[in-house]
Amino acid sequence: MASPAQRRLRIAAIRFLNPAPLMWDFDHAPHAERLAERYQIDWMLPSECADRLATGAADIGLVPIAALAVTPGLRILPGCTIASKDRVRSLLLVRRTRQPLSAIRTVAADTASRTTIAYSRILFQKWGNAGAEFVPMAADLDAMLEKADAAIVIGDPALLALEEEANQLERSGEELVYHDLAHEWRALTGLPFVSAVWCAAPGVPLDDRVAEDFIRSRDHGLANIEALAEEWAGKLPLDESTIRHYLSVNIHYVLDEECVAGMEGFFEAAAEAGVLPRYELAGMAGAR
Numbered sequence: 633m634a635s636p637a638q639r640r641l642r643i644a645a646i647r648f649l650n651p652a653p654l655m656w657d658f659d660h661a662p663h664a665e666r667l668a669e670r671y672q673i674d675w676m677l678p679s680e681c682a683d684r685l686a687t688g689a690a691d692i693g694l695v696p697i698a699a700l701a702v703t704p705g706l707r708i709l710p711g712c713t714i715a716s717k718d719r720v721r722s723l724l725l726v727r728r729t730r731q732p733l734s735a736i737r738t739v740a741a742d743t744a745s746r747t748t749i750a751y752s753r754i755l756f757q758k759w760g761n762a763g764a765e766f767v768p769m770a771a772d773l774d775a776m777l778e779k780a781d782a783a784i785v786i787g788d789p790a791l792l793a794l795e796e797e798a799n800q801l802e803r804s805g806e807e808l809v810y811h812d813l814a815h816e817w818r819a820l821t822g823l824p825f826v827s828a829v830w831c832a833a834p835g836v837p838l839d840d841r842v843a844e845d846f847i848r849s850r851d852h853g854l855a856n857i858e859a860l861a862e863e864w865a866g867k868l869p870l871d872e873s874t875i876r877h878y879l880s881v882n883i884h885y886v887l888d889e890e891c892v893a894g895m896e897g898f899f900e901a902a903a904e905a906g907v908l909p910r911y912e913l914a915g916m917a918g919a920r
Contacts, residue, residue, distance in 0.1 A: 640672045641842070644681040644693030648787040649868065649875065650714055650722060650883050651694055651828075652860050653853025654846070663852070667845065677744045678787075678828060682706070685833040692842070695831040696747035697895055701902065701911035705834030708913075711847040713887040715826040715894065720814035720882050723748055723825070724790040725755075726773060727782035729807040733759045740769040740776035740783040747827055748786050751817060751898070753907045758820055777806075784813075788868060791878065795870060821901070824894040829887060850885055 645655060657663035658673060674690065682699030684690035685706060692709070700706055716723075727736060733756070741749050749766060756764045769776050769783075773793050776783035785793055793810075800808060814825035830846055832838055853860065861876040868875070884891070895913060902908035 640670060641691040641836070641838075642672045642674060642684075642689070644684040644690035644695075645673050645675055646678050646681065646694050646828075647675040648678075648722075649791065649864055649878065650787065652864060653857070653879060653883075653885055654694070654712055654714070654830075654850050656853030656856055656860070657845070657849035660852075660856075663849070667849075670845070679744055679746050682746075682831075685831060688833065690833065691836045692830060692832050694828050696745055696828050697826055697898065698747040698750040698902070698908060700831070701899060701908040706831040707834075708887075709830040709832060709838075709843050709846055711843060711887055712830050712850050712885060713826055713891050714828045715824050715884045715887075715891050716814040716882060717824045717884050717890070718815055718818050719812045720825060721794055721812065721878060722787055722790045722882070723751075723813040723827075724785050724793060725752065725782060725811040725813055725816075726777070726785065726793065727809050727811070728777070729809050731781055734761050736761060736764050736781045738780040738782070739764055739766045740780035741766045742771045742783075742785045742787075742789070743768045744771060745786050745827070748784060748813065750902055750907050751813060751825065752784055754898075754901050754905045755813070755816055755820065757905050777808075791870060791874075792868070795874075821897055823897045824884065824891055826891050826894045826898065854880075854885060 645651065658667050658671065678696050681693035682695045682703050685693045685695065686703045695706060756762065767780055769779065771785050771789035773783055773785055797810060817823065817825045857876055857880050860879060861872040864875050865872045899911045903910040
């Protein structure tokens with residue numbers, strides 16, 4: 633049996649479009665074969681990653697940042713993030729035009745991300761609607777709006793919902809408003825919307841090569857946006873130009889000083905709103 637130092641590290645990863653640049657080396661030659669000797673990749677929803685780390689079923693995971701406040705002992709790997717500094721397109725609150733934000737009673741919430749729901753609860757309080765009820769549902773916009781006044785969809789389903797926006801009125805006969813949650817957060821706080829970071833589980837021994845592997849993979853992914861746009865256009869009903877803009881403009885992948893400040897602002901606001909327990913980042917600094 634392999635010793636802990638010899639066994640492959642288990643990675644909880646997300647098969648959405650937005651982490652694709654972070655995973656470049658793990659998915660593509662010439663580095664994929666070498667990394668496969670050190671890492672085992674398991675694919676799942678964002679909301680599952682922190683649970684895998686907490687139970688010891690994974691060693692490293694792309695963790696929604698809200699999980700840091702409720703999962704003791706997680707350690708942030710430096711360098712990489714999934715964030716947005718303004719409009720992100722893949723984090724949407726969709727509501728009926730006739731019903732203002734202050735009057736929304738129920739929100740069907742995509743169960744794929746805890747962090748987006750935490751941000752949304754804070755935003756609703758800032759909009760003067762602390763009593764809105766969030767109802768977990770799968771990401772199907774039409775079905776969500778049949779059950780609730782508004783809906784939150786994230787990731788690829790949100791991108792597809794935006795593509796369908798022009799056809800939505802004709803299909804349903806109902807006029808909708810699409811709020812970009814990252815833009816709304818920036819407008820209210822002046823801070824970037826930080827969604828996820830790579831974290832290590834408590835007690836997992838890591839050497840310096842681990843962070844370097846993830847940073848190098850990110851850098852190679854950002855250098856291959858054209859290839860990713862072509863690759864993902866074959867997986868999603870989105871054109872290459874939309875994917876290219878999303879990966880190169882809408883998403884920000886470097887855990888820099890502004891993103892660290894964004895995380896600190898999120899945790900402070902979440903604690904003040906009673907959305908999450910108080911949590912302080914320990915010794916974080918903007919990374920490469």
